[in-house]
Amino acid sequence: MGKLLVWSLFVLMFFLHQDFWWWEESFLVFGFLPIGLAYHAGFSLACSVLGWLAIQYAWPEELEKFADSDDKSSHP
Template sequence: MRYVVPLLVAALLVLHQDDWFFGFWAEPKLVFGFLPATLLYHAGISLAAGLTWYLAVTFCWPEELDAVEPESSESEAGA
């Protein structure tokens, strides 16, 4: 899954350009009678993004960063 998640993110970015695949650009159709088709499609992209990021934090989380502790005096930082 570690290798699948980056592919899913890339797929989301490609699918975001729906006109390349589905041709919603000039489509004024209302789905369920009130939601413009292009708006519904992009709401679907938002849901898919949530699912993809769930997979990312579950399978690709940088566990080593959970153990980070301060090393230097804060007042000296960057000075």
């Protein structure tokens, strides 16, 4: 369930990145930040939160165990 949520949010983020609705706008947020830049700065923050969620709910614990296990029978 956690992994499904993370991957769904990931796909949603791809769509949210295409902010065509503000493509022609140039108004300033906080008096200095153009909306097209402010939105994408917020997007970067959201990416960081998504990374945290991915670590919480989709972290591949098994890969670490696999890497640290002693079985190297198939060493190249």
